[in-house]
Amino acid sequence: MKLTRRSFLTATALAGGVALAGPFAWRLANAAEPRELKIPELIDARHHGQSVSLRVQPGKTSFFPGRESETLGYNGSYLGPTLRVHRGDDVEVAVTNALSEDTTVHWHGLLIPGELDGGPHQTIPTGATWQPVLPIRQPAATLWYHSHAHGRTAEQVYAGLAGLMIVTDDEEKALELPSEYGVDDIPLIMQDRQFENGSLVLPQGMRTRMHGRRGDTLMVNGTINPFARVPARLVRLRLVNGANARFFDLAFTDGRPFHWMASEGGLLERPVELRSLRLAPGERAEILVDFSDGRPVTLATGPDSNVPRMRMMERTADLTGGERDAVVRFEPQGAETSVVKVPEQLLTHERLDPSTAIRRRRFEMTMGMGMGSMMGSGSGGFGINGRSFDIGRVDERVGLGDTEIWEVSGAMMAHPFHIHGVHFTVLSRNGSPPDIRDQGLRDTIVVQEPVELLVQFLQPAENAPFMYHCHILEHEDNGMMGQFSVS
Template sequence: MRRRTALKIFGIGVGGAVVLGGGGFGAYYAAAKSDTAGEIAFGTALPIPPLAKPESVERGARAYKLGIQPGETRFKPGPATRTWGVNGTYLGPTIRARRGERVEFAVRNGLDRATSLHWHGMHLPAAMDGGPHQTVPAGGTWEPRWTIEQPAATLWYHPHVHGSTADHMYRGLTGLFIVDDDDADALNLPSEYGVDDVPMIVQDRAFDGDNQFVQPVPLGGSLGVIGDEILVNGAVGPYFDVTTRLVRLRLLNGSNARLYNFGFSDDRRFSLVATDGGLLAKPWQTSRLYLSPGERAEIVVPFEPGERVELRSYPSEYGGTLGRLEGFDDLLDICQFRAAGTLSGDARLPAVLGVAPDLAGAAVAARRSFVLASDQINGRSMAMDRIDFGVREGTVEVWEVTNDNGYLHNFHVHDVRFQVLTVDGKTPEPSLLGWKDTVLLAQGKRFRLAMRFSDHTDPNVPYMYHCHLLQHEDDGMMGQFVVLGEGEQVGAVHHHS
């Protein structure tokens, strides 16, 4: 049974309020678990977001035009859904560029309100970051440009408007940004985009009776909007035709609040080859993988001729007593994979992929502590005109981050990749041994993160650090820092939209 069916049966409104005719909280709780295993028709071929075509490629620079626009998208039979998209009606094209290339964008805002595009996971100047200080007014154009100076990785872009990020993302403003480099190319991993190298933007959404998006927060909910239907690349119930023996899936948790515990319906093992910041040192085999909102993972999955198998999200251990209300007990079919009778491809999984993060033995310039609780970090809510601290360019810092209020949180830092040194003083689990920019925070555990700040300095334009559960971010669980060059001191935010 899906959660929305339970809401109707027990008289719970889509906004999470109890209405007349309900069976009480106990009945609501009992029916809150959603189980779609075996119930999804899988009648739509998985859409593959198109690769963005540069308007020009001159002097080593790729120039793109991105138009943010309203529109309508048909997700299911019946009326079309009002949506927002980039160069289309929902989601955006995949941007692909190489390490060392310069990229230039003309981001045109065709909405009736200000929005932005933040390049999540990208190392770039703060003024080009697309955070809450770089909003684009309605009808305006923003022209960020920078040189890509980081290894191959699966990054993404999305709005970052203070107080409205959750709403703008829910309407559809999301896309992937893939960085390539020579080292990754030499590994012979599956690499044909849309064939054996498959982007998968996974999102939960809720629809009303007219197929319009609604944003239900569960009764007593603490995380934000939890939808009862899963979209992958904007499709409900998609299938993918497998034609190769190995398939690389680039998974993005593009949801506002939902945690996914990915695995396959036959519990097959797959290999994690990359996390947020790029390739692991070596593949890690597993049958389950958690991704919290904003996290990415690249996994390589083996297939046999003629088989069918579903990618699912399994129940989670992190929810606590009331976690059922916010999806932690859900069992959800995500996408079906249909293997052809004959599979091709000579891609192999190398024993060695990249270089492990190397900050554990680095000299530490500063140590900082961050406690996430009550929509605040260290007891303070986000203030657009307050810079919380400055870090020195060229140095390594260690940040200790703790989730201290019993709800799910995660932690994202702009501009840098970080190494998870320890979790409660112990070696992190294998999925955390690569470079990260977003990490799931288990309640009460202390995460020590090491990061190096390099290249881009500006005493007046800050980067963000925040919880990437978007209601928490919008409610103030966010702070700001600047990167300082030699002799510079923390300045002041001069203006913002």
């Protein structure tokens, strides 16, 4: 599943009789055969009377042939179905917890009141069912859902508690974009996981707490070394970084361009032609790729750009090197077709005026090397504005309908910053105009240098607060999170 240098080193070592020790050698010997990309089941709420059921359950998953792993999933052993909802509808989701521990389901990117959000305040005890009715009142977009259990988010998501949610509306349909689910409209939930002799393991230790869990094996929709058959025409890819901590730096191996058409909040005003795309944990993007030339090509990622130097040295020693890793290989099918033109215009967004902001708030995500951080106690420097998360404390109080400027920065490394219950736009990055990738409506953004966000608060959160936090999940669990009310 590796490209270039690693494949060469592996073949050379095996041919020359060089011993490759332990789990790494097992992985190399068993990961060569490509597997067809799994496409999660699609559940369209309108086809089910606006009532959807999710069962949060343990299971066993064979990521490698003949090797089972203990996993978690929604309606299955790993990950969950894709839920499709329609703007203007009210959708009931009955979530039953069949685990031996508490959980939650957070609707990441859905603009709904705080008591429906699925954060740590909406705990679902073992054996209980939570039945929120979700009002869908936002433009078409790619969202996702995942566990947000207090102090257990990282481990539960790592074990498999995540899935895709698609919002659709009439404006998007009128554009006649690729929309045949699993054919020319393909979900790609990208993750990295650690394996030993073919079984999933949970990395532990101080470095994991400091920098987040990273694995030695890439997966898409729970498939290792996947390939996907696609029609020889324009195809839409819904990219979700579902990793706990890894950043993906995506590009096609033949250097072909593609068009970025949607951010977390939905369609951009105009498609943007790119040749590479960086996604941090929690970020999503929709791209259009032209496969009409019929040539197979691989979507690959470079080394994690947010890995501390020491971990990069460890990767090199483990024969992973600095080459690009395969994410998924695409194999166009059928006769070549004429190139479908990418729309020049997508949507026109109403732009907020920064002068309407009534308040400026500053947030710094901090992490420390203290004993509390090493022991995972949520202290020792993990926090926001010097305070570690306390579920009994509301950190900020916001007025319903208010517009504010939030200035966010991060210490020691880049952090993906996520705000529940809102979409925001980026005003500036490090005092300069936003980067090209900062455009669109966002709910998750990468920060290290100070970034100014223009936020309007239109969802109430009086009975239960919203969260803001780093979306490196181990940082979140260890205290890099705050909460705010809206009333």
